[in-house]
Amino acid sequence: MQHDPTRRPTIGRGAKVRAAVLAATVDELLERGYATLTIDQIAQRAGVHKTTVYRRWSDLDTLVVDALTGHIAPDIPIPDTGDIAEDLRLLARGLVAWINSPSGRAVLAVMLSDAGGRIPELAEGRRRIFHDRIERARPVVTRAVERGELPPGTDAAELIKDLAAPVYFRVLITGEPVDERTADRAAAMALVAARSA
Template sequence: MGQSPVERGTVGRGPKVQRAVHAATLAELAEKGYAALTVDGVARRAGVHKTTVYRRWKDRESLVVDALAEHFARDIPAPDTGSVETDLLVLARALVDSMTGPVGTALLTAMYSDAGRLQEVAEARRRVFQDRYQRAEPVVTRAVERGELPEGTDALELFRALAAPIYFRLLVTDEPVGEAAADQSVAVVLTAARAGVLVRHHNGPAR
């Protein structure tokens, strides 16, 4: 008996399968949206059997969470240019590029539609934000060590202040978001940080 097209097109095992399934998941998400995404569709696009997908991911939600977390971890750099300003410019511009691309647009649609109420989608949102914060933290630590920012500058608050204007444009006012918006966010957050507004005091929040 001959092999089916899917069987003939299988991609092997291990990391190669994971990469193929992740890529197929993101392509399906960008093309069809979260609501129409199915494990069957992902498997067909990846060239693997559906059972291969289910051996690694228990359901559609866990597959999407994993693929998104891996994608954004790779998509947003952890810069070390020697200057806090250029580090933050790299971060902010990468954030804009990431969130205005096909995958970022699909993620925003999923997170802020009815699908956003699902626990798994909320988990994807949390993991994406946590990864971005972890990439911003050493930028702030090095800047404090170099004397570019005040001692005690709160990396989490700095990242929130950096990202907030970008997400406001994307989600609230639906304005165009490009490099100029990223650069403006950096200028604003650096002014606030250098003035000590983002310093954490006595283990409490930044004032």
């Protein structure tokens, strides 16, 4: 049997195929954006046939939501330094670093595009992603309350939203760049607000 140099190697089945397709989806979003994204392009990049993609995801939007939701979760580390001020600062810096990364820009571009409002799956994906961010960061606040650094009954979700709001305001409303100083200010303001509530 002769080797065909134009044939892409197969990547196997199951988890490997899923991982390859999800990674290819994010890569295609980074390169081409959401508007021109197709299942054919994703399948070709992943090294699978498009029917393999359709067997696992009913349509492009479902695939995009799955890829973005899975891609964002590990990208922002959740700190545990033993000090709430430092934890919030690191959490905010992680958010800023993610926003400034290619994957962060791709996720935000898709989730906040007109498609994010028109397509129910993307709107739900956006809610799921931001809810997941809050839930993953909740232990930072819970531990601080247990250590006596924050008042009992501090609302973790509200504190995390207070931390993220100034960062997202600059990115999405005023179009200003965000950096570590932005993160540090956001963390300090969120901590003051939580302690004075």
